Amino acid sequence: MSTDAPQPPAGAEPAPPAGAAHPAPLRTALAELTARLPAGTLVTDPDVLAAHRSDRAPFCPSGTPAALVRARSTEQVSLVLGTAHRYRVPVVPQAARTGLAGGANAVDGCILLSVERMDRILEVDTVDQVAVAEAGVVNAVFSRAVAEHGLFYPPDPSSWEMSTLGGNAATNAGGLCCVKYGVTADFVRGLTVVLADGSVLRTGRRTAKGVAGYDLTHLFVGSEGTLGVITEVTLALRPAARAPLTAVAFFPDPAAACAAVADYMADGTRPSLLELMDRPTMDVVSAYRDLGFPPDAGAVLIAQSDRGDQAPGDLRRFAGTASRHGGDAVVAEDPAEAELLLAARRLVAVATERLGAYLADDVCVPRRVLADLVDGVAEIAREHGVRITCVAHAGDGNLHPHVLFDPADPAEAERAHRAFGAVMDLGLALGGTITGEHGVGVLKRDWLGKELGPIGLRVHRDIKHALDPYGILNPGKVLPAAHDAGAVH
Structure with missing residues (x-):
């Protein structure tokens, strides 16, 4: 299923520092x-280079x-990678x-290697419910294209109108629907990956089942471009979902809302979305667009x-659970009202960006322990x-505090x-992880050793050296x- 992976050359020199x-x-x-x-x-x-030197993470260093190479093919x-490998160019x-x-970030x-122009959907297979697409296809474009075939691609990060399938796979992106359907990794069947020396590796398969060999596909999902460059993805799809019903519940404090989340999820109900915003986040959104939040x-x-047909009962149970925890719930009467409620959640990112400086x-x-995390952040x-706002994929326990x-x-x-x-340290102390879906990048690399431990970190470095010896x-x-x-010497 693949070309031969590169072998570390005998006596390979250590990786050069950046630049x-x-x-x-x-x-x-x-x-x-x-x-x-x-x-x-x-x-x-x-x-052009200055405009492409960084992503949307404020205050992360960039060189x-x-x-910049705007590639159009594997x-x-x-x-590019074969040439860069030969001359040891990052x-x-x-x-x-x-x-x-x-x-x-540069x-x-x-050499900045962009796959954004690799934007073709190559195949949609309605029989096996899979699709093949190049890495530069935008998530929302792909989702709408497969919907025309009566199919559904659930991962929907907040940036879905801009982010690409290759980037979603490289970071194992999540989204609002993850509570029911899972993250990007749950839908990736196979990849085309170009390795550091220019070799082209094809991983996985399009079948629903397959356990031959190591799971190389999911080695690269979430690797953030440090092990190879993803150029093509094979994705599993689902039959089109029913139009959702939406409800909203207001609580006196985040702890009460978190308690309601725990109870609602414990009764076996699996909502397709369950999102939380605290008061500071509501204030940020209201300053951008007044959506009528109770003061x-x-x-x-x-x-x-x-x-x-089961959705009304699901939301009645949600309303009852909210009421037991001091919440006041309202079920949307029509799609327009439901969309207005969801718009508030989707506006968090753009409303926060308007404030200027923040750490996500x-x-x-x-x-x-989600309530413990929210209380601890406060x-x-x-x-x-400092001022910290909190929004969460509450059904997943995934909290996004923004330090302003x-x-x-x-x-x-x-x-x-x-x-x-301190927020990341608290998350680890509560048995969690430093990143649920954004990735490590530059921002969180100094905490990775704390989460992985010395043996885990050593294995990561061994894999990195095997696939990218220079x-x-x-x-x-x-x-x-x-x-x-926390590093291994």
């Missing part, structure tokens, strides 16, 4: 690529790239750059059920003297960074440096 490629090899590599790629594919215009990606894979962890002297509400839950956390904990905000601060105030910025780290693929991302705390 350490010598000028002469870099110039030679760029000259070779310019000669072999179609005209206009490789760009060195400083303004100065040497070039063959072009292979050419390569940073990119697509829509909607990430929130700095995973697509390093000095790198005395401390938290809101939005629930949906897409179970057809992404901790995920068992649902039974205490962290008080302790560090004034970057012009160095003391406040320092407090914000300490609060950001360390050219997305250097400085995901794995902490060997000398950092």
